Amino acid sequence: MKIQLDQEKCVVSGQCLLAAPEVFDQRDEDGIAFLLTESPGADTVAEVRHAAAVCPVLAITLED
Template identity: 65%
Template sequence: MKVIIDQDKCVASGQCVVAAAEVFDQRDEDGIVVLLNPDPPADQAADVRHAAVVCPALAIHIED
């Protein structure tokens, strides 16, 4: 699994961090998503997929 984020689309809702804190974080100054792990392990796949689904800006893309 490869995770790609589009920071230009991000609206800083933080849903990705709630869903998968091991993979996503937010910048302190504006809340924009920061990708901590672009290649998360298989045991985090479900959380990462959930984060992509709940992202209101559709800023998270997953390649298998």
């Protein structure tokens, strides 16, 4: 799985960080989300899919 995060769309809701803290984090200065890894391990697939689903602006896209 490969993750893409459109930071221009990010509205700082933090849902991705709550869903998959091993994969997402937020910048201290403005709260915009960023990826800790673009290709997470198989053990985080469910969490990453959940993060993409709960993003209020659909800023996260996944490629299998």
